Amino acid sequence: MNKILIALLLSAAARTLSAQAEQVVGGPYVVQAGPRAATVMWVVETGKAAVGLDPGRLDKAVPILRSRQIVLSGLKPGSTYYYQSFAGEAGKGSFKTAPTTAANFEFVVYGDTRTRHDVHRTVIEGVLKYANPDFIVHTGDLVEDGADASLWPIFFNAERELLRKTAFYPTPGNHERNAGEYYDLMSAKPYYSFDWGQAHFSLIDSDLPNAAPTEFEREAFWREQTQWLENDLKNSQNAAFRFVAAHHPPMTAVTRRQGQNPHMTALEPLFEKYKVTAGLFGHDHNYQHYLVRGVHYFITGGGGAPLYDVDTPPAGITQKVESTENFLVVRVVGGKAIVQAIKPTGEKIESAQLGQ
């Protein structure tokens, strides 16, 4: 069946089926929580389309998702806000705005929440039990296929109790496939940055193969993003801490994946030059921590995707590697940043003090 026929069938089915009532299938959640503004979002299913190989048998249902958002402005920095998004108890939530002065805060990092939904759920339960984050950094591969609308409600269902009480800052992974659904539901750009108290966060799109259709455009994208990152880091030298988050790590203990991300490995000198405190990555489904010329590299890809071995830890730089589900809790207290890597059971993998 050609693509035009599929599109016609989808549109006809959408007309037939979209008359059903709209229902909430994700959220509420908060993105772009700055000191004075934030965006509250939720996802609704407006109907179902259907597709099949026989005009009389459209046996695959495809939910039609739409994001809803309220942009809040005129907020006070470093404050907790409570909101009602859609109607009912389920539409209630809260979040904190970013402080603009030195303040203690906590954030959680995890990634690769795709595929094993029950494990994803367990990891989120662990975060709720053992941490109290002001915001979340997700290191990518939220879902197995960003363009498959049926997967996003599953993601939001697992994350629900966490996302309704904290702000969310995602980076795109290769499984997002650069799909419009990711950018729409996250109201995100491929790369962006934000400040939280005295810490600066730069989040980039390391999924180069999906970034553009041609080699020429991919190279142009990478040059542009790298230039942006350099300026962003240069302009944040007064911050006490600089964190860079991306999906693909510059190094790995997973033998079959070593040397696979040369575009990320090539960024290491930039991280060193501009004194990045720590890089936060995913893609490898395990826990890894390296220290290279003063820069910490954490790989936290244990959010639900099938685990990978850590068979060949790179010599001389490895701090800790373990093939386990995990998340990072980073606490900035009194000018110090402490990272704790934790299993969903609460068992500690390691802790490390960063910077200063």
Ligand SMILES: [Fe+2]
């Ligand atoms: Fe990945």
